[in-house]
Amino acid sequence: EIQNKDALQKSFKEMISTLPKGNCWGCFEDLCQYQGFWLFSTFLQGALSAQQQFQAQPTDIILCSSPRTGTAWLKSLTFATITRTLYDDSTTPLLSKMPHDVVPFMEFDHAQFSTNRHLGIPLLATHLPYSLLPRSIIDSGCKLIYICRDPKDTFVSLYHFAARYSKSQNTQPIQLDEAFELFYEGVSPYGPYWDHVLGYWKASLEHPDKLMFLKYEELVEDTVLYLKKIAAYMGYPFSSEEQQQWVPENIVKMCSFENLSGLEVNKTGRHREGQGNLGLENNIYFRKGKPGDWKNYLTTEMAQRLDQRTMQKLSGSGLSL
Ligand code: A3P
Numbered sequence: 377e378i379q380n381k382d383a384l385q386k387s388f389k390e391m392i393s394t395l396p397k398g399n400c401w402g403c404f405e406d407l408c409q410y411q412g413f414w415l416f417s418t419f420l421q422g423a424l425s426a427q428q429q430f431q432a433q434p435t436d437i438i439l440c441s442s443p444r445t446g447t448a449w450l451k452s453l454t455f456a457t458i459t460r461t462l463y464d465d466s467t468t469p470l471l472s473k474m475p476h477d478v479v480p481f482m483e484f485d486h487a488q489f490s491t492n493r494h495l496g497i498p499l500l501a502t503h504l505p506y507s508l509l510p511r512s513i514i515d516s517g518c519k520l521i522y523i524c525r526d527p528k529d530t531f532v533s534l535y536h537f538a539a540r541y542s543k544s545q546n547t548q549p550i551q552l553d554e555a556f557e558l559f560y561e562g563v564s565p566y567g568p569y570w571d572h573v574l575g576y577w578k579a580s581l582e583h584p585d586k587l588m589f590l591k592y593e594e595l596v597e598d599t600v601l602y603l604k605k606i607a608a609y610m611g612y613p614f615s616s617e618e619q620q621q622w623v624p625e626n627i628v629k630m631c632s633f634e635n636l637s638g639l640e641v642n643k644t645g646r647h648r649e650g651q652g653n654l655g656l657e658n659n660i661y662f663r664k665g666k667p668g669d670w671k672n673y674l675t676t677e678m679a680q681r682l683d684q685r686t687m688q689k690l691s692g693s694g695l696s697l
Pocket of ligand 1: 407441442443444445446447448449456529532533534536631632634636661662663664665666
């Protein structure tokens with residue numbers, strides 16, 4: 377079986393080596409274009425493995441997103457909600473593990489992920505576009521939650537992440553202007569960003585009971601309201617007694633940017649240790665957590681161009697960002 381696995385990985389690698397390549401954003405490997413999307417080859421390889429091997433359970437809840445749109449926050453909120461009867465404020469794993477270590481990614485943390493599934497917590501995450509999800513996710517009828525964000529803030533967050541990553545790896549950092557043009561053209565990790573959003577948006581219109589579509593800005597605006605909706609959707613609704621005891625409010629407080637970013641594990645801890653280039657400081661995932669930070673980085677002209685692109689890409693979809 378191990379031989380088979382090795383042969384499979386080898387064939388994925390060979391296929392990937394034939395794909396069109398795009399700028400690496402100062403990271404350790406080029407992006408490659410696969411079925412309309414730009415992925416780092418390591419994660420594409422993980423995605424192809426997941427497509428072959430991943431067996432979704434009908435009870436699974438899959439958190440889906442493009443990078444830098446609020447993934448870690450959604451992980452912490454859903455994890456805290458689902459585990460609220462197992463742990464209290466002083467025992468929750470969120471105090472000692474960063475959100476990406478409590479809810480693994482399907483396409484990065486494949487090995488870790490199979491062990492985590494035994495803990496009985498049905499949460500998993502992925503950055504894959506809807507069209508590249510393993511077939512068994514769709515067939516199993518499990519629930520999906522998608523989060524997206526204003527493309528301008530997503531870009532600014534992505535740019536900073538790439539720059540920080542380069543610094544930690546001593547690679548040549550990407551410049552803001554160059555990153556902007558790449559993002560605009562769709563050559564960004566898991567991009568084109570708009571196509572990623574639209575894939576999930578259309579699926580949410582077709583299967584509203586199977587896909588909950590969220591926006592980061594709305595979640596910021598009224599986190600408690602949305603957390604209650606998310607909890608009910610996941611099948612873990614807050615009882616009226618819990619609501620009287622401020623359980624939703626306490627989860628929101630625990631998962632707030634201020635609280636999580638101030639925890640020792642998220643200030644000084646490290647993530648994916650021992651996995652070479654994938655190892656990172658946890659604090660790279662916590663930057664500002666504010667909608668509208670693009671104003672501090674984009675010129676008026678850049679913002680207008682990106683807005684126009686967004687309008688053009690989303691036109692006729694019924695979605696605005
Ligand atoms: P900024 O770079 O704009 O600050 P992801 O988790 O998908 O990588 O998204 C990262 C973005 O979410 C970053 O945005 C990060 O600061 C923000 N973020 C992280 N934790 C958060 C939290 N608990 N609440 C709100 N935003 C958070």
